[in-house]
Amino acid sequence: MVTPAPVSRDDVYAILGDVRDPEVPVLSVVELGIVRGVEPEGDGVVVDITPTYSGCPAMHEIERSIVGALAARGVNGRVRVVYSPAWTTDWIGEEAREKLRRYGIAPPQPARAHEEVLIPILRRPPAVTCPFCGSRDTETRSEFGSTACKSLQFCNACHQPFEHFKAF
Amino acid sequence: MDDRTRDDLFEYLLRLGDDRLILGHRMSEWCGHGPILEEDIALSNIALDLIGQANLLLQLAGEVEGKGRDQDALAYFRDSGAYRNALLVETPNGDFGDTIVRQFLFSLHALLHLEQLQRSSHEVLAGIAAKALKETRYHVRHCGEWIVRLGDGTAESHQRVQASLDRAWRYTGELFDHDELEARLVAQGIATDSSAPRAAWDKQLHDVASLATLTVPNEPYMQRGGRRGRHTEHLGHLLAEMQIVARSHPEAKW
Numbered sequence: 178m179v180t181p182a183p184v185s186r187d188d189v190y191a192i193l194g195d196v197r198d199p200e201v202p203v204l205s206v207v208e209l210g211i212v213r214g215v216e217p218e219g220d221g222v223v224v225d226i227t228p229t230y231s232g233c234p235a236m237h238e239i240e241r242s243i244v245g246a247l248a249a250r251g252v253n254g255r256v257r258v259v260y261s262p263a264w265t266t267d268w269i270g271e272e273a274r275e276k277l278r279r280y281g282i283a284p285p286q287p288a289r290a291h292e293e294v295l296i297p298i299l300r301r302p303p304a305v306t307c308p309f310c311g312s313r314d315t316e317t318r319s320e321f322g323s324t325a326c327k328s329l330q331f332c333n334a335c336h337q338p339f340e341h342f343k344a345f
Numbered sequence: 346m347d348d349r350t351r352d353d354l355f356e357y358l359l360r361l362g363d364d365r366l367i368l369g370h371r372m373s374e375w376c377g378h379g380p381i382l383e384e385d386i387a388l389s390n391i392a393l394d395l396i397g398q399a400n401l402l403l404q405l406a407g408e409v410e411g412k413g414r415d416q417d418a419l420a421y422f423r424d425s426g427a428y429r430n431a432l433l434v435e436t437p438n439g440d441f442g443d444t445i446v447r448q449f450l451f452s453l454h455a456l457l458h459l460e461q462l463q464r465s466s467h468e469v470l471a472g473i474a475a476k477a478l479k480e481t482r483y484h485v486r487h488c489g490e491w492i493v494r495l496g497d498g499t500a501e502s503h504q505r506v507q508a509s510l511d512r513a514w515r516y517t518g519e520l521f522d523h524d525e526l527e528a529r530l531v532a533q534g535i536a537t538d539s540s541a542p543r544a545a546w547d548k549q550l551h552d553v554a555s556l557a558t559l560t561v562p563n564e565p566y567m568q569r570g571g572r573r574g575r576h577t578e579h580l581g582h583l584l585a586e587m588q589i590v591a592r593s594h595p596e597a598k599w
Binding site: 228230231233234260261262263318321322325329345 | 383386387390396397400468469471472473475476477479486
């Protein structure tokens with residue numbers, strides 16, 4: 178049996194930086210903010226991840242991809258799912274937001290401002306900016322898009338439907 | 346944790362988990378039957394959120410109980426008398442208006458309740474509540490907007506969604522029921538009082554109803570029993586469908 182070489186936290190993050198989110202493949206699991214920690218464990222590492230939504234169906238696939246990516250680099254890895262603190266889109270960094278925009282998904286607005294709107298029927302959050310033409314003349318077609326984390330929007334200026342990564 | 350608290354907490358977690366499991370299953374019945382594609386996706390996503398929350402709550406319930414039952418054992422191998430969900434969530438889907446009204450009435454209570462429960466002294470429960478709260482906010486908004494659109498829509502949509510509200514009304518009282526078990530857990534900072542959201546719930550519902558040109562019923566009679574395992578005939582049929590595969594092929598993996 179080959180003893181794996183010790184691996185640094187930075188190495189692990191670099192490996193995880195190549196693991197794509199299956200539902201938003203333009204982002205890595207690190208950029209999405211669901212990797213919450215990496216700790217050494219025996220001759221390997223344990224990676225803490227948190228789901229975006231309670232019922233996120235991609236969790237098993239993400240777990241499998243992470244363990245697989247680590248194994249491919251000779252690292253014994255295990256994934257631990259943590260639920261607190263709850264994931265927020267505020268953990269998606271600026272660079273990742275720009276990637277989303279270029280991919281055609283409007284990035285999330287700040288979650289804090291959004292959460293103050295307790296009963297949002299009476300006070301809607303500001304309109305989402307169209308990722309294609311930059312117009313703010315857009316409307317929400319549905320709060321739920323192809324996945325729970327996205328909503329369906331329509332741009333009245335360029336007449337393009339587009340997805341928005343919901344503030345969460 | 347003493348035996349009394351453990352038993353209380355198990356029962357309390359079943360209430361929270363069963364509400365979401367049964368309503369989530371009801372919403373999943375819409376998958377492929379939504380009136381428009383966007384709505385099919387929305388209803389299925391709400392189902393997914395609720396079942397995800399139920400998964401976490403029932404997993405915790407099984408751990409608290411300590412008898413080796415996991416969330417699947419609790420979901421698939423209990424009969425209706427052992428379910429602790431409120432009657433509202435087991436009512437059949439009816440038409441689209443019935444489904445939206447049922448979801449709104451439930452989610453509005455859940456939103457106000459979870460805002461408190463996220464400060465539970467039980468760390469895991471607090472974490473689940475904080476996460477569910479974020480999801481519930483979208484459910485309330487989505488259903489609230491539909492109620493306004495249907496209520497303030499055509500004569501037919503107005504009449505039908507008013508009838509939905511009138512039919513669902515008698516099942517709302519149970520959401521606010523506060524009993525001794527809950528009081529014991531509230532005293533320890535674990536649970537929050539289910540009756541506390543009453544005033545805020547009434548106000549928000551009236552605000553939405555007013556925008557929707559609907560009348561909030563004031564019928565005082567309330568149907569209850571779910572928290573004690575006394576369910577309508579509808580739950581048995583739902584469980585038969587939900588549990589058949591797991592019971593026919595126990596321990597099956599796919």
